[in-house]
Amino acid sequence: MKLRNLLFFCGGLLLFLSSCVKDEAPNMEADIIxxxxxxxxxxxxxxxSGGSVIFYLKPDQEETSEFKVKFTLTxxxxxxxxxxxxxxxxxxxxxxxxAKRMQLEGVNVETISQDKQYSKKYLLKIVNxxxxxxxxxxxxxxxxxxxxxxxxxxxxxxxxQKYYNWASGNAGFGxxxxxxxxxxxxxxxxxxxxxxxxxxxxxxxxxETKLTGMYGAMFGKPIAAGNLFIGSFDTGPVLMDPLAxxxxxxxxxxVPVTLExxxxxxxxxxxxxxxxxxxxxxxxxxxYAVFYNRxxxxxxxxxxxxxxxxxxxxxILTDPSIVAIAKIKDGSATAGDGFVKFSLPFEYRAxxxxxxxxxxxxxxxIVMSSSKRGDSFVGAVGSKLIxxxxxxxxx
Amino acid sequence: MRxxxxxxxxxxxxxxxxxxxxxxxxxxxxxxxxLGGKIGGAAPLSLPVExxxxxxxxxxxxxxxxxxxxYAIDSKWGVAVGAIFEGKGMDAKARVKGYKTTFSAVNxxxxxxxxxxxxxxxxxxxxxxxxxxxxxxxxxxxxxxxxAGPYVAFAxxxxxxxxxxxxxxxxxxxxxxxxxIDKADYDFSNSVRNIDVGMSLGAxxxxxxxxxxxxQFDYGFNNxxxxxxxxxxxxxxxxxxxxxxxxxxx
Numbered sequence: 001m002k003l004r005n006l007l008f009f010c011g012g013l014l015l016f017l018s019s020c021v022k023d024e025a026p027n028m029e030a031d032i033i034x035x036x037x038x039x040x041x042x043x044x045x046x047x048x049s050g051g052s053v054i055f056y057l058k059p060d061q062e063e064t065s066e067f068k069v070k071f072t073l074t075x076x077x078x079x080x081x082x083x084x085x086x087x088x089x090x091x092x093x094x095x096x097x098x099a100k101r102m103q104l105e106g107v108n109v110e111t112i113s114q115d116k117q118y119s120k121k122y123l124l125k126i127v128n129x130x131x132x133x134x135x136x137x138x139x140x141x142x143x144x145x146x147x148x149x150x151x152x153x154x155x156x157x158x159x160x161q162k163y164y165n166w167a168s169g170n171a172g173f174g175x176x177x178x179x180x181x182x183x184x185x186x187x188x189x190x191x192x193x194x195x196x197x198x199x200x201x202x203x204x205x206x207x208e209t210k211l212t213g214m215y216g217a218m219f220g221k222p223i224a225a226g227n228l229f230i231g232s233f234d235t236g237p238v239l240m241d242p243l244a245x246x247x248x249x250x251x252x253x254x255v256p257v258t259l260e261x262x263x264x265x266x267x268x269x270x271x272x273x274x275x276x277x278x279x280x281x282x283x284x285x286x287x288y289a290v291f292y293n294r295x296x297x298x299x300x301x302x303x304x305x306x307x308x309x310x311x312x313x314x315x316i317l318t319d320p321s322i323v324a325i326a327k328i329k330d331g332s333a334t335a336g337d338g339f340v341k342f343s344l345p346f347e348y349r350a351x352x353x354x355x356x357x358x359x360x361x362x363x364x365x366i367v368m369s370s371s372k373r374g375d376s377f378v379g380a381v382g383s384k385l386i387x388x389x390x391x392x393x394x395x
Numbered sequence: 396m397r398x399x400x401x402x403x404x405x406x407x408x409x410x411x412x413x414x415x416x417x418x419x420x421x422x423x424x425x426x427x428x429x430l431g432g433k434i435g436g437a438a439p440l441s442l443p444v445e446x447x448x449x450x451x452x453x454x455x456x457x458x459x460x461x462x463x464x465x466y467a468i469d470s471k472w473g474v475a476v477g478a479i480f481e482g483k484g485m486d487a488k489a490r491v492k493g494y495k496t497t498f499s500a501v502n503x504x505x506x507x508x509x510x511x512x513x514x515x516x517x518x519x520x521x522x523x524x525x526x527x528x529x530x531x532x533x534x535x536x537x538x539x540x541x542x543a544g545p546y547v548a549f550a551x552x553x554x555x556x557x558x559x560x561x562x563x564x565x566x567x568x569x570x571x572x573x574x575x576i577d578k579a580d581y582d583f584s585n586s587v588r589n590i591d592v593g594m595s596l597g598a599x600x601x602x603x604x605x606x607x608x609x610x611q612f613d614y615g616f617n618n619x620x621x622x623x624x625x626x627x628x629x630x631x632x633x634x635x636x637x638x639x640x641x642x643x644x645x
Contacts, residue, residue, distance in 0.1 A: 025444040028493045028511065028569035113569065120570040175566060175574065179508045218498065218508065218579065235572040236563070239579075 026115035030077040032122055039067035043129060043251065043360055044309055048122075049232045050171075052164075055102070055126045059253060059360050062130065063103060065096050069124075076114025082107065092124075102126040104161075129360055132253040133163045134230060138390040140205040143194055149174035150185040152193045154205070154228060165250055167233040168192035172245065173224050175235070176215035183213070191226035191370070195386055199262040199339045204388035207370035209268070209283070209379045222276045223381055225374025229367040231310055243313030243375055249292065249363035254394035255354070256346045256364065259289040259326040261390035262339035265370075267332065268382030283380040284331030286372040289392065290322055291346060293353075295361040297321035311365060313375050323362065324348045331372050339388065366390070419534050423467040424645070429479070429609060431639015433457045436485035437520045437555075437619050443629040448490040455521050456482025459637055462644070465532055473532040475542055483591075483633045484521040484554075491516050491562075493569060497626035498559065498579040509626075511569045514562010514576060520555050522587060522619075524548035528595050540599040545592065546613065548633075553587040555620075556580070586624040591615045591633055599641065607641040 035046035035053050041064045043056040057064060071079055071090040080086045092109070094102065101107050106125040113119065127133055135156050142162075143152050151174060154166035170190045177183035177190075187193050195206035207226025216222030219239050230250050237244040267283035290311065297319060298307045311319055317327075326344040334340040356362065368387055371379025434454050442449075461479030468474065491512065498508045530544030559579045566572040597611030615633035618624075 021442055021446065021448060022444045024447065025493070029565060030570050031573075111570075118568065118570045171572065175508065175572070178567070215508075235566075236575050238574060240575045240577045 026113070027074055027076045028113050028115055028118050029074040030111040030113040030118055030120045031074045032071055032079070032111060033074065034072040036070045036072075037067055039064065041067070047309070049234070049247075051121060052106075052123045052125060055124070056251065056360075057126060057128050057130075059129045059132075059358065062128070064094075064099050064126065066099070067094050068092065069094060073111060074113065078112045080110050080112065082109075086112075099126065103128065127163070128159075129251060129253070131159070132251075132360075133158050134165050134250050134252050134364060136254065136392040136394055139201045140194065140388060140390075141201045141203060143203070145187055146170075149177075150187060151190040152187045165230050166228055167231050167247075168226070168228045169224055169233060169238075169246070171233050171235050172238040172242075173210070173212070175238070176212045176224070179215060179218075180213040191224050192228050193226075197264075197386060199388035201388070204386050205368070207285075207368060207385040207387070209371045209374060209381055209383040211381050216276070220274055221377050222274065223272065223371070223374070223377055223379050225369045225371035225379050225383075226385065227367070227369040227374065228387075230365050246313045246316075246375075247308070247310040248290065248312065248316050248367060249294070249310050249365035251294065251360040252291070252362055252364035253357055253360050254392075255352055255357055256289065256291050256324065256326070256392045256394050258346065258393040259287070259344045259366065259390070260342065260393060261287070262341055262388050263287065263334065264337075264339055264384075264386040265331065265334045266384045268380035268384075271378065271380045274377040279378065281378070282332060283383045284372045285383070285385040286328065286331055286367065286369045287342065287344070287387065288317075288325060288327035289344070289346070289364060289366045290316060291324040291362060291364050292319065292322045293350075293356070293361060294321070294363040295356065297363075310363070316365065316367065323350045323352055339386075364392070366392075419467045419470055419473065421467055421469045424464060425467075425643060426462060426464045426645040427607065427641040428462055428644050429477075429639055429641045430460045431458070431609060431637055433459060433481070433483075433635045433637040435483070435613075435633070435635030436487065437483065437522075437631040438634050439629045439631055445491050445494040445628065446489050447492050450488040450490060450515070451486075452488075453486045455484035455486050455519070456523065457484070458482050459526075459639065461526075463528070463641070471534050473534070475528070475530045475532050475544075477526070477528045477530075479526045479528065480523070480551075481526055481548075482521070482523050483548075483635060485518070486520075487518045489516055489518070490514070495626075495628040496559070496581065498564070498576075498581050507626075508564065508566075508574075508579070510564040510566045510571060510574075512559055512562055512564045512576070514559055516559045516562075517557040518555075519557050520619075521552070522550055522554060523552040524550055524591060526591075530595060530597070538601045540601070542595070542597045542599070542611070544595060546595050548591040548593070548615075550587060550589050550591065553584050553589075555584050555587050556582040581626070583620065583624070583626060586621050586626075588617060588619055588621050590617075591619060592617055593633065597637075605643050607643070609637070609639045609641050611637040613637065 103126040151170035194203040198204040231248040271281040324346040326346040370385040459481035463477035526548035528546040530542040593615035618630035
């Protein structure tokens with residue numbers, strides 16, 4: 001043995017130890033990424049959001065008979081219907097009976113990951129839009145508690161059916177509660193919830209700006225304003241691009257004139273910025289509604305893959321598709337202890353195509369926040385906004 | 396590795412002009428000052444399936460320095476005991492998929508964002524140890540001596556941290572909420588074990604009666620992370636190849 005042998009010995013040993021990258025394991029995720037249907041009775045491509053896939057019928061369609069849905073799933077995942085039957089080619093053939101059930105109570109399907117260890121439930125629901133499904137009056141009496149994260153969810157009852165028209169940042173705040181020591185997931189812990197202090201009925205909407213604790217320390221998002229809006233909330237961009245997490249607006253088949261309601265606002269004293277440094281500002285609330293041409297919004301994007309049927313925090317007040325905005329001018333504290341009425345006229349900046357409104361080509365978004373600049377993490381922890389008996393007065 | 400080889404060859408060439416044997420007699424006690432470099436890392440025994448691609452790897456603190464005493468039992472066998480100050484570290488960058496982990500703001504704070512992460516991840520391990528090897532030695536020939544035996548290493552500095560970027564986390568479960576991550580830090584330093592126990596296998600080549608060339612392979616038996624640490628789903632072991640020189644003090 002010579003010195004060279006020693007070096008060969010070392011080299012060989014290292015080669016023996018340096019193992020190669022293994023073959024990829026089967027996927028653990030099981031998402032419905034996209035759902036498509038060729039039937040032209042639908043207004044939009046099916047909307048996949050959270051745990052549901054919603055099929056919006058065109059307003060002139062009472063019901064649908066037979067159609068096919070083609071799902072795009074996480075690679076390798078499968079989808080099965082109620083009886084446990086796995087769908088061939090991820091394609092669901094909806095017959096008349098199934099369509100009826102999808103329209104009435106919804107039908108559950110379950111995705112199963114490629115490794116068969118994880119699954120996720122989705123509710124398939126056909127939504128009839130003949131009379132619109134975004135109502136014009138809201139007493140905030142229709143709420144339920146989310147199964148997993150225990151926050152308050154707001155819905156609307158229209159013709160005996162539940163429509164989850166409202167969304168909030170609560171799903172994002174749930175992440176905060178899950179990582180904060182002593183964080184308890186209960187409805188009152190969230191920035192968006194209800195209060196018995198109502199103008200009428202049993203309860204009113206209650207929004208409060210809260211500290212995000214650990215989450216804030218980690219990601220430079222120290223506060224969360226209570227918010228509620230028509231649309232949906234996507235947790236995906238919540239850390240990187242929170243403005244994109246709020247997807248504002250749903251189809252609306254009337255022409256709005258004013259946004260009315262009752263509110264109480266108690267701003268807290270200490271307004272802070274995204275680093276929790278004090279700012280010499282007074283906190284104010286925000287209440288506004290935006291009426292926009294969804295078809296125009298979608299057509300303005302040349303890449304069909306990037307087309308979305310909603311506005312986000314980036315363009316909610318600026319997009320060229322906006323037709324009218326009704327917005328509170330002075331969001332400062334309300335006088336006295338009682339509710340104060342507001343009546344905000346929709347200020348039109350473009351012509352409205354009545355036929356297109358009837359065809360549900362327009363969307364409406366209503367947005368409320370306990371701290372107006374909450375989207376850039378400026379606000380006072382403890383600012384409280386109560387809203388009740390909201391109404392869109394239409395033509 | 397190639398650099399270290401060159402270094403050793405050059406060093407050997409300089410030293411080779413004096414050559415003298417190194418016979419061992421019962422009762423002899425010799426003490427060597429030893430110094431060298433190493434390559435290796437805190438690595439799983441085989442790459443776990445969560446790691447899809449190693450994008451970069453660099454040793455960190457790849458040194459050892461210390462002294463080793465050898466007691467000759469007879470002309471062949473002996474017992475060696477040492478005290479060695481060494482770094483066991485690495486900087487690695489990898490692409491991972493479905494990697495069960497935890498992000499925390501500050502070192503081992505209670506507030507943690509848990510889930511399954513897919514994306515890029517850097518791992519920086521900069522641990523310093525004082526190691527005590529106890530080895531049986533065997534004189535194979537006039538110049539060659541081989542050693543094998545356990546070691547106990549005491550961590551004097553523990554650093555294990557890194558960041559995740561360009562990826563997403565599935566909150567809690569692989570089907571949980573998807574959260575895009577542009578950059579999130581983690582720090583597991585406090586979860587590094589204080590003691591690393593392992594086995595060494597080495598060889599020594601006497602260049603002359605003072606200098607020797609050394610090679611030693613160290614393998615840590617225990618996971619370098621404390622029991623109960625769940626933020627990484629696979630165990631990591633200190634696995635290092637050491638190459639150096641010895642100088643006979645006595």
